[in-house]
Amino acid sequence: MQKLFHPFDPFVLLFTIGFSFVGIFFLYKLIRWIERLSDKDTELLNNSIFTVKTWQALKEVIWESLLHRKIFGINKRLGYMHMSLAFGWFMLILIGNVESIYYSGRFFKPIYISVFWRFFDPGPSFPQAVYQPGFAFWMDFFLLLVLSGLALAIIKRFRSVWLGLKQTTRQRPVDRLALTALWLIFPIRLLAESATCGANGTGSFLTGTLGHLMSSALSPEPSFLSLEPFVLPLWWAYSSVLLLFFVTLPFTRYAHIPSEAVLIFLRKYGIRVSRESPGYTDLSTYSCSSCGVCIDPCQLSDALPGRQVQSNYFVKSIRHHEHTDIQWDCMQCSRCEKVCPVGLELMTMRQLSRTDMAMGSKSTIIGHPGRNGQAHRILYFAGCMTHLTPSIIRSMSQIFDQAGSSWQFYDPDGLACCGRPLKLAGQSEGANRIKEQLQADFLASGAELLVTSCPICYRMFNEDYILPGMKVLHHTQYILELIEWKRIRVDQNKLTAAYHEPCELGRGSGVISEPRELMSKLYQKDTTPDIEGLCCGGSLGAPGLDLVTRRAVARGALGELTSGKPDVLITACPLCKKTFGPVSEIPVMDFAEAVARSLTGGSVLPETSKSLKTRHKQQVAV
Amino acid sequence: MLDGREYRITVIGAGPAGAAAAISAAAMSMEVDWYDKENRPGGKLNDYHQLFPDRATADQILADFDGRTDAIEIKKHFGTAVNRIETDNRQLILLSDNKIVGSADAVIVATGFDFFDARLKEEFGYGIYDHVITSPDLEKILKTNPEDLRKEGADPVSIAFVHCVGSRDQQAGINYCSRLCCITGIRQAIGIKELFPSCKVVNFYIDIRAFGSGYEELYREAQEKYKIQFIRGRVSEASENQQHRILLKAEDTLMARPLKLTVDWLVLLVGMVPSCTQVQIDNHQCTDQETGFYQPVNVFTGSRIAGLPGIFMAGACGGPMSIPEAIASGRSAAMEAWQYLKDR
Amino acid sequence: MKKYWKDYQKDIAEDNYFYVRSCIRQNFFPGAENLFIDILRNKLGKVVFEDADHTTCTGIGYHTDIVPLETTMTVVARQFALMKEKGFKNLVVSCVTSFGLYSEILDLWKHQPELKKKIAGYLVEATGRIFDEPGNMVHASDILYKYRHEIAAIAKHKLVDKETGEPLKIVDHIGCHYAKTFPERGVGGSEFPQVLTGLINAWGGSTVDYPERRHCCGFGFRNYLVQANRGYSISQSKIKLESMQPYEPDLIVANCPGCAMFLDRWQYTLEETEGSVYGPNDRKIPVVTHEELAGLVLGYDPWEIGLQTHQVPVEEMLDKIGIEYDPDLKYADRQGNLIGNPEMINQQVC
């Protein structure tokens, strides 16, 4: 038993070097991350450490980092693959430690002992151990779990569709190196442990059986000595592949293993990505596992085939401080943010990487807070884009008047902008200047309700503006209220329609149900496809897209939206309407127009639908 | 021979319009006499390099016409310039320098056009400075020897095109728009950029009138693909410096500021004026007072020239026309002549 | 440069000239007009009549909106009346501004005969005189152009560099009112008038065709009358001088007194204010009028014909051609006694 008390063999050094390298690296990183937090965030951190939030964070670490619950939502097999690798490996380490403590009786001992425990203690004899649910049994069980996940990972590399991913990330060379190292760890461990067990006639159902098979394969009569020469080399191999993995880990996607845990804690404490806390942004880039889940939802994957613009590539480009322009190639539609298993604030990270040039800082916004000083209950802010779709403005004024509400049109001459387009382009300073101006105007108007037709403005008013005593509604919400309070009456017509949910309204602002309720009140048949909201392509988030790409995105979205053969496409955003208009085969209308038509008894479809159709035909050729 | 009666028709002019008229007339089995002052057909097509908008080469069109005119029986009288037509009770007598050269039942005049003589715009220095050329000159250079554009073996550094030279110009007494110089200038500019990619090409224009199908697309391609610069403003003056490069003075009307540019070649996009070898028809006033082009009796009912019956016009002798339009008008003139002869 | 100007030929009277002087020329180049008359009378044997009663044509007043057009027309009609009384038909105008003005008035009368009658009425009312339009009206430089070969025949010097035998490089500048307003009134039309190049070529010099050849010399009346505007005037001259610089001209000839004066004076001002000089090897370019050029070629004494009043010293040019002159007598009066040098005239500033 001499080996038990101070077990050592040179091969463990490789693992130890690797492991300590990773330890020191991430210790240094941890300090850097916390150091480069803004005072506000550091305060948040200090006040929340010894509170229930830490327990909640710990729970989330288990649910997310180990079990990857969120990925199960995307695809069960993909979820199982990640869970098996993460949770399986964690259990191997845990049980390995307990086993080594139990047998060696020493709680504090070099870390390598538990990792290579099977080498030092071949364990219970085979085949009896198969039936005793002891350590060996559980170690084999979790090893098998990990290997099953590994098999799925290999399949994903070649046929990712089977795991629900049309496309997967094209990894960098160093990532592929770490990947191969990771893939080699567990098979070699299996062989190493089985060789030891085979040579000593021990091992449970997996290692024992395999060990036995190996020894019998090598020599006809069952002699244990035949495996002896293979034991040490296999353990050397196991330790060196671990070293390779640990050395490459900090520079590859696997840095997310330690980083994500730290991220979960800081996020639970309320810290968010901001210009003032570069540390947290850096931590976020390390937490990205580059799993490629964000590629499929991104509509630019089809519109810009072959271009690596999706969030995983973008995060990697910031992390490695590469100077690229892809921070501009993102429509800010947040479809990727919705599915990101690590929950990174991808939208804000893109905005921050867009140099702030204090745009919009010199312009003065002219609006009309109150007509001749008289306060009105409702302030209607059409939005700059809505002035290019005047039918929405005309319809809204008809609705306001029909409902007899006391309202004031804030920007009749279209000289006001909410500031969000600046924010989307990373111009936070300019955006703030505009916000201050409008905010003061709105409060000065004395209105209680601010209604806007543009989801982009709506989100800005909700998220950034501080309007005490003032409610903000998108006109779909306001119209629904009018109907529910019987202030206006709409009758359902026989047409079939489909609703395109603007990104900034649905995902962006959480206004999901009201538009759909309005649809049911307006149209007999609703063929809206049950998929995540699609971006129309006209987004301000991606200024660099040329017209051809935008039209490609629009056509892709239309293909889905009109799959149910609707007569008309309804949307709730002037920009979406303007983008779909020239490309859509069927008329595109805003809720306001549809409601106004049914109120004033006008024809249900815009009169020009026929000419619109023919005109669309030619323009679709662009 | 057609339904038992002999129809003899004469086509004056062997350009695209004349060729089309002759071919169609022959196809309607009329007896065709085909005259041209040059001793080969094709008219100006012989000097053209590439056409717009699809940049087919002029030689292709020529070859196609030659092929078709050779295949059918047309009596060609090239090298005789018919310059007068007189009537002798239902017969039309053709005279060349007062010598009778033929007669016919109907005549199609397709004498084409001439380019505006850029020397009348002295301020541009055409005929005074060597490196000031017109678009037809450039077309010949591009067709025969583009190398001439090089100076001592070096590529030209910058070339300027001036639109509306002798068109829409009261000073030059030509108030109509010649329609085709814009697109010619655009296509030639593209031709230059293809030959000398690093050369800076600037087109000075008042309005770009790219009206035909495929014209606007060519204009856009010139802007975006070939990076040809279009400056809105008339060049007022051109003078030569010691290196024989041409100094241009213009105003960029979008900046409302005067502008100076020195170029290796100045290309004047000259307009289309009536051909000097027009055919006199008995002493009838058959041309438009203002422009000098032949005048139809009624622009809606057909191409019969005012004055004597049985004389029709085709092609650019009736006004600025592109080659496809000229060809089409050639065919329609033949058709009209046949109808006239049949109903007579 | 190809010869195309032949399309613009103009008929110039042979003899019996009624000469009207120029107020600018008399002031800026006092010897020039007498020189012109002397050449015509004594060198070419022409009859040149000069009427002491004739006045300014009020051209500068008209161009600067001080004198109404009808007044100017009446004054010009009076000149014609004087000519009629003396029995002459061929008017020779010394100043280009007058020449332009006379052409403009004759053209106006041609298109509005009733205007001519009205002016005739005014003249009779004011002076009791009646007038006829001149049979032939030309500018003084036209006459020299007509007899350029006769002058060449009796010339004592050639516009050639004495040492190298190279013809002098001479820039010609034609007054805008000479032919730009009425092209058919200029020898060679408005774009490339030949009236001065004809002289230069006939007398052995070589002409320079530089890009800004037809640009305004800077005189431009309103450009310089008000001091604040003179910036415009000098800017035009600079454009011209800068453009001719590469050609390293030896001399500038102008047929309008204004052009000659400004191209001459502004070279001094440009040198003073900006230190820039435009002649060959950092010298300034001397400027002469057509009569002076003829006088030099015919061997007149440079100081006799008033070249010392020019801003840019002419000595170097005279030496180049090989014209003798007495440097000490540059500032002497007719009797030979010195009247003192002008303040900075000879100092070669940079």
Add this chain to the structure above:
Amino acid sequence: MAGKKNFGFERHAGRQIDLDHADNSLATELAEVVSAWSACISCGSCAATCPAGQNVGFNFRRLHYKIKLSLEVETDNYPSLLTSCLLCGKCQLVCPRGIPTRYLSIQIMQKTKHYAEVIPPV
């Protein structure tokens, strides 16, 4: 050299746009990034619909046209006021040539040196 004498008037620097010695590096750089910009026909729709342009002397058409002629964007009597652009994108929606004018505005800001240093990226 001559002292700078003052005669009571100044010679005027020419207002001529000198295309011979124009430095068009910015223009070429922009034309590469936003290639459709070369197809601009200066129709003025962008300047017309621009909300910032109505109240402030910011004329987007004149600004990017000046760059095309390699003229100085920032002059004292014609400050470009580019920073007053709201990036709202209305100009992009109305441009008949389909030019991504909003992106052009961003690129001009970034490529016109002294703006970019205003606030460095994260």
